[in-house]
Amino acid sequence: MKTIEVCASRRYDVCIGSGLLPMLGHYTKTVCKASKVCIVSDSNVFPLHGQTAMDSLIAAGFEAIHFVFPAGEESKSGTVYLQLLNFLAENQITRSDCLVALGGGVVGDLTGFAAATFLRGIPFIQVPTTLLAAVDSSVGGKTAIDLPAGKNLCGAFYQPNLVLCDTDTLNTLPEEIFLDGCAEVIKYAILYDAALFSYLTETGPDFDRETIIARCVELKRNVVMEDEFDTGARMKLNLGHTIGHGVEAQSNFTISHGKAVAIGMAIVARAAAAIGICSHETKEQIIAIIQRFKLPTQTTYSADALLASALSDKKRSGGTVNLIIPAAIGDCPIVPTPVTELKSFIEAGL
Numbered sequence: 001m002k003t004i005e006v007c008a009s010r011r012y013d014v015c016i017g018s019g020l021l022p023m024l025g026h027y028t029k030t031v032c033k034a035s036k037v038c039i040v041s042d043s044n045v046f047p048l049h050g051q052t053a054m055d056s057l058i059a060a061g062f063e064a065i066h067f068v069f070p071a072g073e074e075s076k077s078g079t080v081y082l083q084l085l086n087f088l089a090e091n092q093i094t095r096s097d098c099l100v101a102l103g104g105g106v107v108g109d110l111t112g113f114a115a116a117t118f119l120r121g122i123p124f125i126q127v128p129t130t131l132l133a134a135v136d137s138s139v140g141g142k143t144a145i146d147l148p149a150g151k152n153l154c155g156a157f158y159q160p161n162l163v164l165c166d167t168d169t170l171n172t173l174p175e176e177i178f179l180d181g182c183a184e185v186i187k188y189a190i191l192y193d194a195a196l197f198s199y200l201t202e203t204g205p206d207f208d209r210e211t212i213i214a215r216c217v218e219l220k221r222n223v224v225m226e227d228e229f230d231t232g233a234r235m236k237l238n239l240g241h242t243i244g245h246g247v248e249a250q251s252n253f254t255i256s257h258g259k260a261v262a263i264g265m266a267i268v269a270r271a272a273a274a275i276g277i278c279s280h281e282t283k284e285q286i287i288a289i290i291q292r293f294k295l296p297t298q299t300t301y302s303a304d305a306l307l308a309s310a311l312s313d314k315k316r317s318g319g320t321v322n323l324i325i326p327a328a329i330g331d332c333p334i335v336p337t338p339v340t341e342l343k344s345f346i347e348a349g350l
């Protein structure tokens with residue numbers, strides 16, 4: 001097992017290893033004084049892992065209850081959020097009790113936002129069961145629900161009390177969902193770690209899960225500790241996301257987040273090479289690693305269509321959008337780009 005310590009507005013550990021879910025009760029005892037614990041999960045994950053989590057909590061002496069909602073991004077809504085808050089109130093969850101987010105990004109974001117706001121904040125534990133949640137969304141305290149106007153538009157920075165990542169739960173993931181998370185793993189390598197990039201180029205998806213998840217978490221931890229509230233360095237985690245969000249939105253969310261981010265990273269790399277920020281070789285390395293993980297590098301959406309979505313990105317500030325552009329593997333500066341130049345940048349990368 002590997003443990004990464006995060007010291008943000010709350011200090012907590014991220015524990016990564018095999019066989020951790022059956023020890024959920026033991027770990028919960030170490031981080032809070034709850035008598036009641038509410039597991040929040042979805043209709044895909046709870047049937048697979050819910051009983052193990054419940055049994056472990058009960059064996060550790062907790063009263064365990066569960067709230068399960070239909071799997072899918074549509075559930076990250078105000079409606080399900082209010083249903084969850086009402087469920088917590090009806091079950092008399094108090095400020096010292098605890099929520100457990102058992103699932104992927106949707107479960108973690110929704111549960112975190114409920115924990116941040118119910119009774120003005122109660123403890124919560126992230127138990128990520130997808131690779132994407134393990135390396136990204138479960139760490140760093142971004143919690144949110146979607147609004148009809150866009151993804152994650154209502155949320156809070158609220159750090160968990162613990163992240164417990166049982167790598168065994170990744171074994172139940174369909175290959176496509178696992179590869180989706182790999183896009184975020186590749187992102188960390190391009191942003192910060194040339195050695196990780198070389199390793200992943202060799203292994204492809206068959207990498208050592210515990211070691212690589214721990215390395216990604218360590219890289220994210222460093223960024224979160226430098227810029228918890230996303231006003232500077234943390235924006236780099238947006239590599240490929242501004243254009244990727246455009247791809248996701250244009251597809252009406254039929255193209256998954258990981259695939260869209262992969263396409264976004266490829267477009268940015270091609271554009272960076274075309275305007276002379278990175279070398280042809282760096283661009284080719286980025287395209288090759290994305291393809292090695294069976295992720296897409298092209299889109300049929302036009303620059304105009306992608307531009308429209310990019311302009312509604314949260315990272316926009318006045319007349320500029322902060323693009324993260326690879327200059328080399330491990331060196332990706334934030335480049336404030338005037339909105340008026342964005343279309344030609346995207347065109348250069350298509």
Ligand code: GLY
Nearest residue numbers: 136140142234237
């Ligand atoms: N997922 C990007 C961040 O946590 O900042």
